[in-house]
Amino acid sequence: MIxxxxxxxxxxxxxxxxxxxxxxxxVPVWRPDPRHLDECISSILAQTYDGWELVLVADGPxxxxxxxxxxxxxxxxxxxxxxxxxxxxxxxxxQAGLEAASNEFIAMVDHDDVLSVHALGAFAHELAAxxxxxxxxxxxxxxxxxxxxxxxxxxxxxxxxxxxxxxMYLGHLLVIRRELALRVGGFRTACDGAQDHDLALRVxxxxxxxxxxxxxxxxxxxxxxxxxLDTDSKSxxxxxxxxxxxxxxxxxxxxxRAVRSPIAAGVIDLEPALEDHRPVSIIIPTGGTRRxxxxxNILLVERAVSSLVEHSTYPEYEIxxxxxxxxxxxxxxxxxDAAGDAPIRxxxxxxxxxxxxxxxxxxxxxxxxVLIFLNDDTEVEMPDWIERMVMYATRPxxxxxxxxxxxxxxxxxxxxxxxxxxPAHRYVGFRGDHPGNFHALRLAQNCLAVTAACLxxxxxxxxxxxxxxxxxxxxxxxxxxxxxxxxxxxxxVVDCATEVxxxxxxxxxxxxxxxxxxxxxxxxxxxLMSDPFDNPANLADGVDEYPATPSxxxxxxxxxxGELALTGRSWPDPEFYxxxxxxxx
Amino acid sequence: xxxxxxxxxxxxxxxxxxxxxxxxxRSESDDSVLDNDWTPHSDQTVTExxxxxxxxxxxxLTALDVVAGVEAEGGATEARMRELEHRHHMVKVERDxxxxxxxxxxxxxxxxxxxxxRLARSILRRTIG
Numbered sequence: 001m002i003x004x005x006x007x008x009x010x011x012x013x014x015x016x017x018x019x020x021x022x023x024x025x026x027v028p029v030w031r032p033d034p035r036h037l038d039e040c041i042s043s044i045l046a047q048t049y050d051g052w053e054l055v056l057v058a059d060g061p062x063x064x065x066x067x068x069x070x071x072x073x074x075x076x077x078x079x080x081x082x083x084x085x086x087x088x089x090x091x092x093x094x095q096a097g098l099e100a101a102s103n104e105f106i107a108m109v110d111h112d113d114v115l116s117v118h119a120l121g122a123f124a125h126e127l128a129a130x131x132x133x134x135x136x137x138x139x140x141x142x143x144x145x146x147x148x149x150x151x152x153x154x155x156x157x158x159x160x161x162x163x164x165x166x167x168m169y170l171g172h173l174l175v176i177r178r179e180l181a182l183r184v185g186g187f188r189t190a191c192d193g194a195q196d197h198d199l200a201l202r203v204x205x206x207x208x209x210x211x212x213x214x215x216x217x218x219x220x221x222x223x224x225x226x227x228x229l230d231t232d233s234k235s236x237x238x239x240x241x242x243x244x245x246x247x248x249x250x251x252x253x254x255x256x257r258a259v260r261s262p263i264a265a266g267v268i269d270l271e272p273a274l275e276d277h278r279p280v281s282i283i284i285p286t287g288g289t290r291r292x293x294x295x296x297n298i299l300l301v302e303r304a305v306s307s308l309v310e311h312s313t314y315p316e317y318e319i320x321x322x323x324x325x326x327x328x329x330x331x332x333x334x335x336x337d338a339a340g341d342a343p344i345r346x347x348x349x350x351x352x353x354x355x356x357x358x359x360x361x362x363x364x365x366x367x368x369x370v371l372i373f374l375n376d377d378t379e380v381e382m383p384d385w386i387e388r389m390v391m392y393a394t395r396p397x398x399x400x401x402x403x404x405x406x407x408x409x410x411x412x413x414x415x416x417x418x419x420x421x422x423p424a425h426r427y428v429g430f431r432g433d434h435p436g437n438f439h440a441l442r443l444a445q446n447c448l449a450v451t452a453a454c455l456x457x458x459x460x461x462x463x464x465x466x467x468x469x470x471x472x473x474x475x476x477x478x479x480x481x482x483x484x485x486x487x488x489x490x491x492x493v494v495d496c497a498t499e500v501x502x503x504x505x506x507x508x509x510x511x512x513x514x515x516x517x518x519x520x521x522x523x524x525x526x527x528l529m530s531d532p533f534d535n536p537a538n539l540a541d542g543v544d545e546y547p548a549t550p551s552x553x554x555x556x557x558x559x560x561x562g563e564l565a566l567t568g569r570s571w572p573d574p575e576f577y578x579x580x581x582x583x584x585x
Numbered sequence: 586x587x588x589x590x591x592x593x594x595x596x597x598x599x600x601x602x603x604x605x606x607x608x609x610x611r612s613e614s615d616d617s618v619l620d621n622d623w624t625p626h627s628d629q630t631v632t633e634x635x636x637x638x639x640x641x642x643x644x645x646l647t648a649l650d651v652v653a654g655v656e657a658e659g660g661a662t663e664a665r666m667r668e669l670e671h672r673h674h675m676v677k678v679e680r681d682x683x684x685x686x687x688x689x690x691x692x693x694x695x696x697x698x699x700x701x702x703r704l705a706r707s708i709l710r711r712t713i714g
Contacts (some may be wrong), residue, residue: 325605332604348606351611361607364642466650484653487660523657526664 017128022051023120024101024178028093029058029111034065036112036221041073043114044411049121052107054079057097060087091187091195098178098186108196112221114143115173119217123175126213134177134207135200137170138217141537145222154438155535159210162392162493163445164535165245165254166268168197169438172218176203185280191244193237198244205252205518214536242268255391269497272387278394280386281368282308285358286376288327293408293503297333300503301376306338308374314386318343320366322358325350356468356477359452363459363467371462373478375453378405379501388498389456392444399490400457402450404441405502406432413502415440416447416494419531422517423448423479431550436496444495447533449482454500457481461490475512476520483524609636610643 025044029037056070058081074081082096098106105127109115116122119138127133141153156169163169174196184202191198204210238260245268246258256270286301293303305319319342321335332346347365349358361572363371370393372386382388385403392401405414410432414425426447427436435442452468455478465484468477482492521528691699 156657329604347607348604349607349610351607360643360646361610361639364639364646463646465653466648467646469650469654470647471650471654483652484657487653487657523654525662526661 010283016049016051016124020051021105021124021173022053023105023107023123024053024097024103025107025109025115025120026057026097026101027109027111028097029056029061029062029070030060030087030090030093031066032111033223034063034069036223037066037070038374040109040111041069041079041112043117044109045073045076045079046117047115047120048117049124051103052078052120053101053103055097056081057093057100059090059093060084066441084539089189089192091189091192094187094195095189098181101178104178105175106178106181107173109173109218110220112223114219114221116215116217116219119173122213122215122217123173126211127175129356130209131213132208133211134180134209135203136175136211136213138173138213138215139537140172140218140220141216143219143221145224145493150219153216153537155214155216156212156536157440157535158212158447158532159204160446160533161204161397161491162495163443164197164200164204165248166270166438166443166445167196167266168200168241169198170196172220174200176453177202180206191240193234193249194241194244196461197241198247200247201244202251205248212535213340238266241266251357254395261442264435264442267439267443269445270391272391274387274391277314277316277392278370279368280314280370280372280390281320281363282317282367282372282374282386283320283322283359283362283366284374284376285322285324285355285362286327287324287353288331289376291377291503299331301331302334302338303547304374304376304380305335305344305392308380309338309340309342311380311383311498312386313383314390317372317386318345318366318368320345320347320362322362323348324353324358331428335461352469352472352473355452356470356472359477360467360470363462369459370456371459372454372456373452375502377503378454379503381501382499385498385500388495392493392495393456393458397489397491398493399461399485399488400450400455400478400492402447402456402492403454403493403498403500404494404496405451405453405500405504408501408503412441414451414453414494415496416445417449417451417482418534419448419528420534423520423528429430431500441496443497444493444503445533446491447494448486448527448531449479449492450494452478452481453502453504455481457485461485463486464488471519472516475516479520480523483527486527530531607639610639 027040027044032040041054044052054073054076056073056079057181058070062070064509070081073079080100082100084093084096094108105123107120122138123136125353125577126136137156138154139153143150154171156171157163160169175513176199180203181199184199184206186199187195188198208254234404242258242260248254249256249258249270255272255274259269261267261269261270284301284304289300290297291300292298301321305321308319319339319346323331323346325348327348335346336344345365347361349361351357359373370390372389373500389401389403392398402414402416404412406534412427412430412434415427415430415436416425417423418426427434427441430441434444465481465488467481469480469484472480474488486492501505694701
């Protein structure tokens with residue numbers, strides 16, 4: 001495929017700064033196929049970048065064929081072989097390699113995988129270009145076990161703490177500053193099988209900067225006993241991942257329980273375990289619109305209120321409905337009936353309809369510490385949706401929290417907002433049960449923005465950035481709010497494990513005006529030009545999780561990398577737009 | 586929902602079906618909005634105080650939004666400047682490298698490159714007159 005050829009191209013004329021970074025490539029070895037081990041070692045020895053050492057750790061006695069391969073590798077001047085007397089497991093072997101390593105960064109490679117020959121050079125370029133990088137990761141693909149054919153590229157997003165908490169999406173190739181890895185305690189035997197995830201979580205909590213290298217630099221072999229081929233082959237590894245996340249939640253006092261996803265191997269569900277229930281205000285601007293839903297002519301806002309009252313289990317919330325000037329007077333009585341015993345406030349804002357203004361006055365007139373803005377054309381079916389949103393919204397480093405919204409027919413209407421399409425909702429039209437790009441539709445992750453059709457934010461953060469801007473009366477006020485929060489250093493989150501039904505724009509004209517786009521671009525052009533949570537190769541807006549056509553990939557990469565060739569910088573480049581960086585919390 | 590649960594939320598009137606009007610927000614030219622010397626006094630009603638509070642908090646949100654917007658536009662401008670400076674630097678680096686390469690090739694060919702160029706020009710002149 002064309003994407004492989006382009007991904008393998010690399011200019012040798014790169015810059016590594018005055019103090020080029022150095023790498024210790026650590027390879028724990030435990031009875032691999034000797035041909036695959038040889039291929040792995042050869043790919044490291046063939047690196048076009050010189051600043052590395054290879055640390056092979058024989059985890060206990062090895063078959064003679066493997067021992068021969070190790071012996072030949074030992075002849076290379078920059079290779080050392082540690083021979084552990086007993087098989088202590090991959091964590092123990094990795095730790096031994098970490099303690100023996102002497103270079104600035106460590107890079108973990110599995111004993112039957114293959115590096116791109118440009119891997120270390122690409123990382124060196126990125127580490128030299130950005131200051132104070134403590135962890136970096138690249139994209140990857142898979143090698144068929146027998147044929148070695150490459151397939152299934154994983155174009156990863158920019159760093160997302162929220163996604164790392166649910167999934168070890170960083171994968172390979174992972175590079176960590178050696179001093180920091182040692183400082184946080186290195187590899188733990190208790191997390192054998194998920195030792196990289198465990199270490200990455202602890203490093204992320206202290207890293208000054210984490211960089212994504214948007215190139216496929218690692219080829220993960222589908223061995224029969226590898227999760228690359230069979231996700232069920234190492235159930236114990238997934239359980240180790242759950243334990244690693246559980247430990248992380250406890251250490252960071254994150255109010256949730258870690259549970260293995262029943263439908264997605266390697267994904268950890270976070271079940272809310274809130275210690276206290278802070279008051280929540282659910283703000284619903286409405287014009288009292290009716291529409292046909294399942295053949296019935298329903299009053300949308302009445303359905304929204306009754307559904308959330310019926311299903312929600314959160315104990316401390318109030319509903320604030322902001323009616324517009326045209327709302328029917330009888331609407332008030334119907335809404336009070338729909339609310340039942342739930343506290344409800346009714347406000348009439350007779351100004352010309354402005355969604356931003358309506359939300360703002362609803363927020364001003366409410367009493368909750370957490371605000372949830374909800375469209376009048378939504379329906380709640382999930383009992384703990386408020387708990388899930390509050391769980392994220394009350395974290396100190398998190399700004400806006402959104403949910404996965406589904407059309408009435410079950411298809412995805414929203415799963416976060418990205419800059420592509422100027423900006424636009426991700427995964428629109430996908431099946432509701434579609435996994436997304438490597439389970440992206442099943443877990444929480446950071447994104448540029450979320451829709452205010454269902455948006456939670458702490459009141460203090462909302463007020464800090466001035467709420468919704470009245471400059472955007474109808475469209476993009478939510479994107480602007482989220483970008484203001486992002487600019488202040490908060491992370492926006494879409495939790496795809498939280499689902500709400502949204503009939504979308506049935507209440508208002510969904511058309512976006514040119515001046516609205518121009519206004520958004522004037523404020524936020526750099527972020528909209530290079531979405532920090534996207535990948536330059538992710539072009540698929542269609543139903544496939546991989547690039548639509550090879551020609552699309554080649555054309556887009558030529559554009560992006562034409563820019564890269566001129567600037568010599570990576571994409572996206574945090575230096576060009578400082579996001580403040582509240583990585584964790 | 587239990588009574589205990591409700592009582593923890595700031596109190597409001599239960600069972601009230603009337604809708605509270607926010608008409609006071611329509612009056613953009615209301616002097617009280619612009620009167621920075623406005624102070625509450627004892628014969629003002631709770632309603633009037635609430636309305637003044639609404640206006641003030643809206644003004645505060647608007648001001649904070651303006652600040653955030655200016656910061657954003659400033660950040661965008663700075664980012665663009667940094668990007669342009671870096672691109673300028675890289676172009677100069679590439680230019681210097683090309684110059685050195687030309688000099689190297691010229692020296693290696695013992696002036697042959699210039700000779701080839703002169704020869705090509707003379708051929709062109711003879712060909713096209």
